[in-house]
Amino acid sequence: MNNLFSAATIFGIIGMAIRLAMPYLYAGLGELFNQTAGCFNLGVEGIMMMGAFSAFYVVYQTGNLFLGIAAAAVIGLFMGLIMSLISVTFKAAQGISGIGLTMFGVGLSSLLFKTLLQGTVQSVAGFAPLKIPVLGDIPFIGETFFQNNLMVYLAYCLIPVCSVVLYKTTLGLKIRSVGQNPQAADTLGVSVIKIRYLCVCIGGVLAGIAGATFSIANINMFQEKMTNGTGYIAVALVYFSGWKPKGVLFGALLFSFVNALQLRMQVLGINIPSDVAMMLPYILTIITLVFVQGRDAPAALSVPYERSEN
Amino acid sequence: MSKKFSIMILFVCVVMTLLSVPVLAEDEVFQVAMVMPSKINDYSFSQSMYEALKVLQSEVGEENFEIVYSEDMFNVADAREAIRDYADMGFDLVIAHGSQYGTSIQEIAPDYPETAFAWGNGTDFFGLDNVSVYQARAEQGGYVFGQIAAAVSENGKLGVCGPVESGDAKTYIDGFKNGAAEAGAEVSVTYTSSFSDVSLMSAAAETHMDEGAMVLTGTSQSIPGAVSVVKERDGVWLGVQWDTIPLAPENVLVSLVYDWTPILNEIITKMTEGIYGGAAYDLTFENGGLQILWNTENLEIDQELIDMADDLAQKIVDGEIEPLPAG
Amino acid sequence: MLLKIRSFMQKTFDAILPIFATLLALIIGIFMLKSLGKNPLDAYQALFEGAFGSQRAIIQTVIKATPLLLVGIGVCIAFRGGVVNIGGEGQIIMGALASAAVALYLPIPSRLIMIPLCLLTAMAAGAVWGGIPGFLKARMGVNEILTTVMMNSIAVYFSNFLLRGPMIDPHEIEMGTRAAQTAQMPEYTWLTRLAPPTQLNTGTILAVILAFFAFVLLWRTTIGYRIRAVGFNSAASKYAGIKVPIYQAMAMILSGAFSGLAGGIELFGVQHRVLENISANYGFNGIVTALFGNLHPIGTIPAAVLFGGLMVGGNKMQRSVQVHSAFIDTLLGLVVLFVVAAKIFSTNRSKRRAKNE
Numbered sequence: 001m002n003n004l005f006s007a008a009t010i011f012g013i014i015g016m017a018i019r020l021a022m023p024y025l026y027a028g029l030g031e032l033f034n035q036t037a038g039c040f041n042l043g044v045e046g047i048m049m050m051g052a053f054s055a056f057y058v059v060y061q062t063g064n065l066f067l068g069i070a071a072a073a074v075i076g077l078f079m080g081l082i083m084s085l086i087s088v089t090f091k092a093a094q095g096i097s098g099i100g101l102t103m104f105g106v107g108l109s110s111l112l113f114k115t116l117l118q119g120t121v122q123s124v125a126g127f128a129p130l131k132i133p134v135l136g137d138i139p140f141i142g143e144t145f146f147q148n149n150l151m152v153y154l155a156y157c158l159i160p161v162c163s164v165v166l167y168k169t170t171l172g173l174k175i176r177s178v179g180q181n182p183q184a185a186d187t188l189g190v191s192v193i194k195i196r197y198l199c200v201c202i203g204g205v206l207a208g209i210a211g212a213t214f215s216i217a218n219i220n221m222f223q224e225k226m227t228n229g230t231g232y233i234a235v236a237l238v239y240f241s242g243w244k245p246k247g248v249l250f251g252a253l254l255f256s257f258v259n260a261l262q263l264r265m266q267v268l269g270i271n272i273p274s275d276v277a278m279m280l281p282y283i284l285t286i287i288t289l290v291f292v293q294g295r296d297a298p299a300a301l302s303v304p305y306e307r308s309e310n
Numbered sequence: 311m312s313k314k315f316s317i318m319i320l321f322v323c324v325v326m327t328l329l330s331v332p333v334l335a336e337d338e339v340f341q342v343a344m345v346m347p348s349k350i351n352d353y354s355f356s357q358s359m360y361e362a363l364k365v366l367q368s369e370v371g372e373e374n375f376e377i378v379y380s381e382d383m384f385n386v387a388d389a390r391e392a393i394r395d396y397a398d399m400g401f402d403l404v405i406a407h408g409s410q411y412g413t414s415i416q417e418i419a420p421d422y423p424e425t426a427f428a429w430g431n432g433t434d435f436f437g438l439d440n441v442s443v444y445q446a447r448a449e450q451g452g453y454v455f456g457q458i459a460a461a462v463s464e465n466g467k468l469g470v471c472g473p474v475e476s477g478d479a480k481t482y483i484d485g486f487k488n489g490a491a492e493a494g495a496e497v498s499v500t501y502t503s504s505f506s507d508v509s510l511m512s513a514a515a516e517t518h519m520d521e522g523a524m525v526l527t528g529t530s531q532s533i534p535g536a537v538s539v540v541k542e543r544d545g546v547w548l549g550v551q552w553d554t555i556p557l558a559p560e561n562v563l564v565s566l567v568y569d570w571t572p573i574l575n576e577i578i579t580k581m582t583e584g585i586y587g588g589a590a591y592d593l594t595f596e597n598g599g600l601q602i603l604w605n606t607e608n609l610e611i612d613q614e615l616i617d618m619a620d621d622l623a624q625k626i627v628d629g630e631i632e633p634l635p636a637g
Numbered sequence: 638m639l640l641k642i643r644s645f646m647q648k649t650f651d652a653i654l655p656i657f658a659t660l661l662a663l664i665i666g667i668f669m670l671k672s673l674g675k676n677p678l679d680a681y682q683a684l685f686e687g688a689f690g691s692q693r694a695i696i697q698t699v700i701k702a703t704p705l706l707l708v709g710i711g712v713c714i715a716f717r718g719g720v721v722n723i724g725g726e727g728q729i730i731m732g733a734l735a736s737a738a739v740a741l742y743l744p745i746p747s748r749l750i751m752i753p754l755c756l757l758t759a760m761a762a763g764a765v766w767g768g769i770p771g772f773l774k775a776r777m778g779v780n781e782i783l784t785t786v787m788m789n790s791i792a793v794y795f796s797n798f799l800l801r802g803p804m805i806d807p808h809e810i811e812m813g814t815r816a817a818q819t820a821q822m823p824e825y826t827w828l829t830r831l832a833p834p835t836q837l838n839t840g841t842i843l844a845v846i847l848a849f850f851a852f853v854l855l856w857r858t859t860i861g862y863r864i865r866a867v868g869f870n871s872a873a874s875k876y877a878g879i880k881v882p883i884y885q886a887m888a889m890i891l892s893g894a895f896s897g898l899a900g901g902i903e904l905f906g907v908q909h910r911v912l913e914n915i916s917a918n919y920g921f922n923g924i925v926t927a928l929f930g931n932l933h934p935i936g937t938i939p940a941a942v943l944f945g946g947l948m949v950g951g952n953k954m955q956r957s958v959q960v961h962s963a964f965i966d967t968l969l970g971l972v973v974l975f976v977v978a979a980k981i982f983s984t985n986r987s988k989r990r991a992k993n994e
Binding site: 042046082085086090091092093095096097099100101102103104105106107108110111114115224229232233235236239240273275276278279282283285286289290297 | 672963
Binding site for chain 2: 263264
């Protein structure tokens with residue numbers, strides 16, 4: 001009860017937060033691409049479930065983890081294509097098509113699970129922790145930061161990559177201009193449709209991988225609806241981030257930290273009702289959002305693009 | 311346009327016509343319907359009942375015993391309609407396998423005197439002679455498992471990954487805490503407040519293990535998340551409600567299995583005698599409904615431990631031990 | 638005259654579009670059923686029979702349609718005001734909890750007082766739960782999608798807390814079963830049942846009346862005009878002197894009130910006690926319903942019946958043919974995707990027409 005502030009406990013909480021943040025990072029960064037280009041994809045949850053299942057199934061059949069990730073990415077890409085077809089080409093209301101995609105993805109993943117695996121929960125050997133030499137040996141810090149599995153490291157490496165792509169490359173400029181002012185971008189010869197397709201597909205791939213982290217890089221088994229709302233939180237985190245990759249990082253870590261903290265408090269027997277503890281991450285996210293001001297959404301977010309000349 | 315349109319209309323007509331083809335009538339077999347809030351493969355409460363029905367079916371042959379079910383009926387209004395519809399379709403026995411279905415049974419059962427209803431984990435049969443009620447005395451198993459866990463734990467620290475503070479999950483945990491406390495072990499409990507959050511369940515198990523508890527237990531369909539952590543970090547898991555051994559053959563020491571077959575047999579036997587309900591059943595050590603399933607196939611288990619558990623179970627049967635603390 | 642006919646045709650086309658989209662989804666479903674080894678004809682017959690095949694089926698569909706309709710109306714209002722209310726789930730839960738508290742702890746055994754009081758409490762609680770995101774958006778510019786998603790989770794945990802602790806049925810503790818539910822509501826708070834033994838109740842009538850009310854509110858009052866103006870073009874509205882944030886917040890509050898009422902009617906009309914999962918995804922499905930109804934309160938009425946029918950029929954399909962419930966979820970997802978995608982045909986037609994004229 002009194003050892004909440006011991007070094008082991010504090011580093012334990014941080015370490016867990018780092019691992020818990022992983023799916024939020026993949027899915028959140030993917031959604032960041034969507035939204036920066038002006039597409040709002042609420043179907044992340046459905047894509048994640050399909051990614052989780054396909055990765056699990058491939059690993060279960062072949063034992064090859066990288067094939068599993070690839071499968072999740074391909075399925076994510078495919079789901080992203082469906083989403084972009086509906087929201088870009090058919091110019092559908094994006095929030096609702098996202099809900100439809102979620103229903104479809106969550107349902108189909110359960111259905112496949114029942115048909116292909118007879119609905120039996122089984123486990124596979126997932127990504128094992130990878131200790132980084134030297135750094136991994138530092139007491140506490142090593143265990144917390146440098147003894148995670150490959151997918152965790154990759155998630156954190158993805159943040160600078162996304163920053164560079166979005167803010168330091170021509171492609172990033174195009175993406176942002178399509179999200180801010182598609183008419184102007186179009187006049188300058190940027191293909192709004194192509195960029196949006198690309199971004200929604202990138203978002204799909206990353207969401208697929210986010211799902212895969214559940215089934216082969218964290219829990220290493222598949223269960224229906226196992227992502228349990230992570231996709232919606234990831235979308236919310238993008239708003240929280242102010243459309244900046246490091247904002248996604250901050251949001252994901254904050255949310256995961258509070259979750260890790262409340263679990264630890266329960267284990268240590270600190271007496272708060274568990275349901276109240278479970279609320280904390282959500283309440284804190286809202287409060288933080290109120291105090292972090294001055295965010296501008298991409299101006300054309302969730303507005304389907306129409307060429308004005310027809 | 312008009313061509314496409316007429317094709318579509320034609321199609322609609324075809325579909326509608328086909329829809330009106332009648333289904334064939336059913337044969338004379340014993341028909342059981344089960345309505346449950348989770349799924350038949352949840353590794354816990356629902357699965358235990360479904361597998362019991364399967365056992366009965368294999369005894370009398372599939373052609374004489376039909377089982378149908380409705381999963382995911384967490385919405386009581388849907389469940390209610392399912393229960394009524396099964397009764398309407400002429401099922402012999404309708405099992406409402408969720409404590410939240412009580413009011414529905416109370417309202418529907420009087421309308422179908424020819425159908426037997428069973429409600430679990432239920433509290434009473436409302437004085438209706440076609441309703442049986444069954445309940446798992448999870449605290450009995452909890453007490454014994456608390457003692458077992460305390461005996462196998464090296465540092466006297468135990469972790470419980472409870473999903474929610476309600477229903478038989480709660481009574482199991484209360485029994486577990488009591489048993490462990492009497493054996494001098496320290497129990498910490500986490501609630502994730504969700505039956506399905508596998509990811510948080512695994513985080514909870516990890517937190518327990520970080521704080522030194524190597525012997526863990528818990529219930530609900532989200533426990534595979536916790537078991538996978540126990541497996542990875544080589545801890546010990548005690549399963550509840552259904553056999554969790556297949557999830558981690560090297561780490562699940564023992565499972566507390568709910569075996570509903572004795573109770574179901576009694577209900578069905580009585581039905582053949584024309585008694586459709588009006589009785590309450592408890593799943594206990596005494597009637598063999600609560601079973602301790604040791605993982606002897608994969609692990610070497612100390613015979614003393616097994617004897618201790620049997621002894622405790624016997625003492626509970628004899629009334630020498632109260633599984634729940636007084637008050 | 639010709640124009641009128643064309644406009645009528647146009648409207649009819651818009652209205653039946655969702656039905657075509659649904660049929661398309663059902664066709665894909667045939668292949669899925671085949672691959673599951675089920676007979677598609679049996680399955681769809683069960684679906685249809687379960688939804689509209691008998692008097693009881695129709696009543697079940699209507700019961701299911703009621704909360705969908707109420708949430709849908711709320712979603713229409715929010716969308717018209719340019720805000721997205723994904724918080725229906727949370728608002729339903731809070732509406733049910735607050736009104737349950739009133740019904741259980743305020744001993745005034747009078748139907749005349751209690752029923753309006755309980756339903757108003759439900760509306761107020763929903764309005765507060767929808768109003769918080771509305772207020773945060775209006776005053777702080779906090780995105781309502783984020784807050785409503787978060788508020789949903791908070792409401793679920795809050796309800797779990799109450800149902801397992803302070804508000805648990807004392808009988809459950811006494812018997813040691815500890816199911817997470819409140820005691821039964823006192824009988825004088827129940828909404829009148831229209832066709833016993835089914836649960837069809839006066840709440841359905843109220844919901845339909847409110848759909849018309851919402852229509853009048855949005856299209857025949859100044860407040861409604863301003864809400865729509867804000868949603869249609871917030872910049873222009875601002876120049877016209879409309880206080881945009883206030884009307885956006887108001888749209889959220891109204892939207893929340895309708896969802897809260899859905900919770901209240903589900904409680905006093907159908908369930909008679911608050912259980913876990915009382916929201917039963919109505920919050921999300923209500924959004925889809927509103928979309929089916931072209932985001933128009935009146936259009937939401939048939940949409941709710943269609944969608945409610947699909948859900949009720951889906952359950953029947955699970956019972957009769959033993960297809961997994963996941964199949965129905967998948968099918969509904971497809972229906973939604975096709976319906977939103979099909980919208981482009983009606984928009985394109987109206988655009989072509991506008992160009993020709």
